Amino acid sequence: MKPVHTGWLLLLGATVALAVPKADAPDAYLNVPAAGNIVAVPVSTPGDVFLPPPIIDIPQDKAGDMIKLGRLIFTDTPRYARRFTGNALSCSNCHLSEGRKPGAAPLWAAWGMYPMPGNQPGEVWSFEARIQGCFRYSQNGQGPQLDSPEMTALVAYAQWLSTGAPARTELAGRGMFQQETLAGGAPTPASKPVYSVSHGQKVYQFQCAACHGADGLGVTRKDNSYQFPPLWGQASYGGGSPLAQVPKLALFVRANMPLGRGGSLSETDANDVAAYILSKPRPSDPRIGWRQRWREARK
Amino acid sequence: MKPRYFAALGILASVSAVSVVLARDWPYAQRPSAAMALGDPSGKLVDDPLRRAGERFIPPELNELPNNDWGKLVRLGRDIFIDTPTRAPKFAGNGLNCSSCHLGEGRKPDAAPTWAAWPMYPTYRGKNDDVNTFQMRIQDCFRFSMDGLMPPLQSTEIRAITAYAQWLARGSKSGQILPGRGFTPIKRDIEPSADRGRVVYQMKCALCHGHDGEGVKAADGKRYQFPPVWGDDAFNRGAGMYTVRTAAAWIKGNMPLGRGMSLPDQEAFDVALYLRLNDRPIDPRKGLISDWSRVMTGF
Numbered sequence: 001m002k003p004v005h006t007g008w009l010l011l012l013g014a015t016v017a018l019a020v021p022k023a024d025a026p027d028a029y030l031n032v033p034a035a036g037n038i039v040a041v042p043v044s045t046p047g048d049v050f051l052p053p054p055i056i057d058i059p060q061d062k063a064g065d066m067i068k069l070g071r072l073i074f075t076d077t078p079r080y081a082r083r084f085t086g087n088a089l090s091c092s093n094c095h096l097s098e099g100r101k102p103g104a105a106p107l108w109a110a111w112g113m114y115p116m117p118g119n120q121p122g123e124v125w126s127f128e129a130r131i132q133g134c135f136r137y138s139q140n141g142q143g144p145q146l147d148s149p150e151m152t153a154l155v156a157y158a159q160w161l162s163t164g165a166p167a168r169t170e171l172a173g174r175g176m177f178q179q180e181t182l183a184g185g186a187p188t189p190a191s192k193p194v195y196s197v198s199h200g201q202k203v204y205q206f207q208c209a210a211c212h213g214a215d216g217l218g219v220t221r222k223d224n225s226y227q228f229p230p231l232w233g234q235a236s237y238g239g240g241s242p243l244a245q246v247p248k249l250a251l252f253v254r255a256n257m258p259l260g261r262g263g264s265l266s267e268t269d270a271n272d273v274a275a276y277i278l279s280k281p282r283p284s285d286p287r288i289g290w291r292q293r294w295r296e297a298r299k
Numbered sequence: 300m301k302p303r304y305f306a307a308l309g310i311l312a313s314v315s316a317v318s319v320v321l322a323r324d325w326p327y328a329q330r331p332s333a334a335m336a337l338g339d340p341s342g343k344l345v346d347d348p349l350r351r352a353g354e355r356f357i358p359p360e361l362n363e364l365p366n367n368d369w370g371k372l373v374r375l376g377r378d379i380f381i382d383t384p385t386r387a388p389k390f391a392g393n394g395l396n397c398s399s400c401h402l403g404e405g406r407k408p409d410a411a412p413t414w415a416a417w418p419m420y421p422t423y424r425g426k427n428d429d430v431n432t433f434q435m436r437i438q439d440c441f442r443f444s445m446d447g448l449m450p451p452l453q454s455t456e457i458r459a460i461t462a463y464a465q466w467l468a469r470g471s472k473s474g475q476i477l478p479g480r481g482f483t484p485i486k487r488d489i490e491p492s493a494d495r496g497r498v499v500y501q502m503k504c505a506l507c508h509g510h511d512g513e514g515v516k517a518a519d520g521k522r523y524q525f526p527p528v529w530g531d532d533a534f535n536r537g538a539g540m541y542t543v544r545t546a547a548a549w550i551k552g553n554m555p556l557g558r559g560m561s562l563p564d565q566e567a568f569d570v571a572l573y574l575r576l577n578d579r580p581i582d583p584r585k586g587l588i589s590d591w592s593r594v595m596t597g598f
Contacts, residue, residue, distance in 0.1 A: 063423040066430040111473065115462045117368045124372045126458060128432075146434070146452035155432055156421040159473055167418065168469035 049102045049173040050109065052161045063156065070157025073150055074099055077139060081150045086141035088226045088235035094138065094243065096256055099161060102173025103255040103262065108162035109174035128155060137240035140283045176251040193271055195246060200276030203269045207258050216280060232280035240285035249274035356477045358406050358414045358467040369462065376463025379456055380405055383445060385522065387456045392447030394514065394523045394532035400444065402553055405467060408479025409552035409559065413464035415480035418473045434461055443537040446580045483552035489568045491543060496573030499566045503555050512577055529577035536590060537582035546571035
């Protein structure tokens with residue numbers, strides 16, 4: 001067979017695989033997606049979403065030094081905020097592209113919205129308290145003190161990243177999912193979501209395992225720092241993290257994963273892979289003691 | 300030499316001596332009533348409205364606040380801002396409110412409005428040679444201008460005032476220098492005179508602030524209707540207002556109340572120096588002895 005025939009056949013096969021509904025052919029996602037399926041989520045598109053300043057704009061003074069320190073902490077937390085972290089994750093493992101990417105909880109969209117009402121009655125979250133929550137739950141460590149240089153640096157970085165962003169204004173791309181920036185569209189509210197962990201395992205093996213590892217423990221570099229973050233295990237985020245809830249993790253996965261192909265997973269796949277990831281062991285919620293965990297496990 | 304020449308020389312010398320004495324502080328020391336009329340004609344009143352669309356940033360109205368937890372916190376912040384000794388008695392040390400300097404409840408341009416300050420923080424401050432968050436800046440206000448104690452960063456007072464300032468700045472762009480920020484520009488190369496300053500004070504300021512700088516109490520006998528400008532209930536020697544040029548810029552833009560920008564730069568500097576030379580609480584960063592030497596030398 002000549003090579004040109006092979007190419008045409010592959011293209012035909014990909015077309016057929018894409019045309020078949022996934023409900024009828026549950027193994028359709030086993031095919032590697034064709035190039036046309038890749039959805040580009042712009043990190044910086046003027047007029048479309050807010051455009052944070054480039055890092056070359058960081059001022060060359062002491063305030064700029066603090067901003068640079070904040071960026072280093074943000075992108076390499078286990079190294080630069082070592083005394084406060086408890087696992088291998090950096091801030092930028094969830095807040096992708098150094099906190100810039102829309103749909104991945106960008107800092108520039110969050111900065112202006114705080115202080116905001118919290119979950120408990122009478123509770124108001126400040127931006128600093130939110131950062132402390134990230135350290136405590138998602139990084140399984142301790143919240144930096146409010147007057148620590150780590151906290152000041154992170155706040156300075158967030159404030160600088162939102163240079164020009166209006167205060168107390170809802171910006172497009174805020175939070176974990178934005179229909180405007182995704183080809184997948186808004187998530188359809190499922191009346192009664194039923195998660196299939198086994199289906200999620202399949203999705204994981206074919207879509208996620210290449211980077212995060214078949215065992216979900218991430219990929220390390222030579223110096224034991226993580227190139228791709230662990231998704232479960234003791235080096236991953238704890239049970240108190242927002243991403244330890246299946247709906248929120250599904251939103252994050254759907255908007256951002258696989259890396260660079262956000263919006264390519266279907267809602268069912270995202271839900272199931274989230275359920276699969278969260279069925280694995282991870283550090284516990286520090287707010288819940290072993291007695292309550294044991295009681296809940298028996299239910 | 301004939302005696303009449305001596306007489307002529309004596310007359311000449313006495314006239315010149317008298318004229319030198321007269322010219323020393325002319326026109327203020329000798330004929331203040333002729334130099335400055337107490338009541339300027341109404342046409343000279345300077346109109347500096349708080350809300351002038353297009354020229355100044357317009358902070359939101361109080362009735363735009365929602366009635367949720369966040370809105371209550373913002374209202375508490377406003378209450379503390381305009382009635383600090385009553386609402387924050389643990390931390391306020393004198394008779395001043397935040398709004399004694401940040402006029403118009405922190406809204407007035409050229410009186411360090413909080414809506415113009417919020418987008419600039421965290422920032423580097425030469426006062427303590429460090430990058431400070433907005434909350435740390437508020438702490439310094441309490442420590443120096445209110446001669447009190449620093450509220451802890453997680454205290455309700457700090458959180459409320461921060462929420463109030465951030466709400467006033469809603470819609471302002473992060474990192475943007477807004478017109479009306481800080482104090483109005485004032486000349487640097489001015490030699491102030493405390494003698495002239497005393498006269499200007501007695502003529503233009505004493506009506507409200509008292510002839511001995513003691514302020515005017517409200518009807519309840521506790522709160523101040525017009526704040527003291529020196530003495531035990533005024534700002535201490537570590538405050539920004541203790542710096543002559545800073546105080547002069549504030550006075551030029553805002554005093555006499557409602558007639559901002561009516562004093563020439565020279566008179567603003569004179570009054571500022573006169574205020575500085577009066578007695579007030581010591582700088583808490585310094586010991587009593589080192590600050591006493593500052594008192595004795597005048598600077």
